[in-house]
Amino acid sequence: xxAQNIGFAIIAIVMVVxxxxxxxxxxxxxxxxxxxxxxxxxxxxxxxxAAEFVAVTQVLVYIGAVMVLFLFGxxxxxxxxGRDSGLNNSYAKLGIPVAVVLFAAMSLALADSFGTEKxxxxxxxxxxxxxxxxxxxxYLLPFWALSFVLLAAVIGAIVxxxxx
Amino acid sequence: xxxxxxLFLAALLxxxxxxxxxxxxxxxxxxxxxxxxLNAVNLNFVAFALRNGNADGHTFALYIIAxxxxxxxxxxxxxxxxxxxxxxxxLDDLSEMKG
Numbered sequence: 001x002x003a004q005n006i007g008f009a010i011i012a013i014v015m016v017v018x019x020x021x022x023x024x025x026x027x028x029x030x031x032x033x034x035x036x037x038x039x040x041x042x043x044x045x046x047x048x049x050a051a052e053f054v055a056v057t058q059v060l061v062y063i064g065a066v067m068v069l070f071l072f073g074x075x076x077x078x079x080x081x082g083r084d085s086g087l088n089n090s091y092a093k094l095g096i097p098v099a100v101v102l103f104a105a106m107s108l109a110l111a112d113s114f115g116t117e118k119x120x121x122x123x124x125x126x127x128x129x130x131x132x133x134x135x136x137x138x139y140l141l142p143f144w145a146l147s148f149v150l151l152a153a154v155i156g157a158i159v160x161x162x163x164x
Numbered sequence: 165x166x167x168x169x170x171l172f173l174a175a176l177l178x179x180x181x182x183x184x185x186x187x188x189x190x191x192x193x194x195x196x197x198x199x200x201x202l203n204a205v206n207l208n209f210v211a212f213a214l215r216n217g218n219a220d221g222h223t224f225a226l227y228i229i230a231x232x233x234x235x236x237x238x239x240x241x242x243x244x245x246x247x248x249x250x251x252x253x254x255l256d257d258l259s260e261m262k263g
Contacts, residue, residue: 004165012173019177019200023184028192035196038177042203045170046225051210054225058206061229066199066236073192073240077247087190089256095186099179106175114168123217130219131226139223146230153234160241 008048015041026083032070039063049119053128170211178204191243191253195236202232 018037025031039062046055135143177200184197206225213221247253 005169008165008169012169015173016176016180019180022196022200023180023187023193028190031193031196035199038200039203042207045173045207046210048165049170049210049214051213051222051225054206054210054222054229057226057229061233062199062203066233069236069240070192070196073195073243076244077192077253086254087193088187089189092187095183098186099183102182103175103179106179107172110168110171110175114166114171117167117215119165119167119211119214120217123214126213126217126219126222131222134219134223135226139220139227142227146227150230150234153237157237157241160238161244 004048008045011041011044011048015045026085026087028074028087029071032067032074035070036063036067039067050125053131167211167215170207174204174207174211177201177207189254189256191246191255192240194255195239195243198239199232199236202228 015038018034018041021034022031022038025034039058043055043058043063046052046058181197181200181204184200185194188194188197206228209221209225209228211221213219213225243253246258250257
């Protein structure tokens with residue numbers, strides 16, 4: 001129990017620091033690499049939450065595919081590889097009060113709703129088999145829609161990015 | 165482990181992502197901030213799946229991961245097209261639709 005909390009705290013601190021670096025760094029490639037830290041931390045939290053299939057998918061899809069897309073996007077748009085002072089809006093400071101107020105509102109709601117409720121330690125662990133039963137059972141229609149969205153996205157990305 | 169520790173972490177990540185969307189001018193960095201937001205939502209889904217003991221949260225976390233991949237593909241395709249036509253991906257310079 002204590003070990004889990006220590007693990008959570010370490011990973012959470014790494015994730016928050018990484019997320020802050022993503023939105024404040026002046027180097028696009030560094031932002032992408034800090035985003036890898038955040039995504040890997042999220043995968044670790046999923047393992048802590050007994051969701052090993054989601055964690056593996058996170059590593060494969062996000063860290064494997066999405067990050068490569070981001071790095072290619074950075075490269076192809078010839079964003080300056082290196083420090084760049086023109087990454088922020090002139091009104092960037094406005095984002096700080098917005099984010100703080102949003103977090104305060106969410107914190108109040110969360111503290112009010114869940115308080116010190118504990119996660120069950122002896123309950124049923126969701127297995128990958130149950131997840132697949134869900135996907136190919138009651139949630140089959142969203143799965144089909146999702147397949148169609150992915151197909152449309154692949155075709156759309158090719159059409160958009162093609163030189164003609 | 166408390167339910168709230170995961171929900172607070174997700175809320176914090178969400179707010180950092182919102183700040184990034186507001187503060188950033190570079191389109192690729194805005195897309196990265198959107199990824200932060202989507203990950204925060206995923207963390208909530210998986211935490212609630214463990215709390216309620218059913219697989220719905222995992223299912224939708226997987227769906228969100230797939231949607232995020234599609235979104236990044238199309239988003240970067242658009243950014244690439246904008247860059248090719250305008251030689252810039254600064255969102256401040258794309259103001260033709262301003263009334």
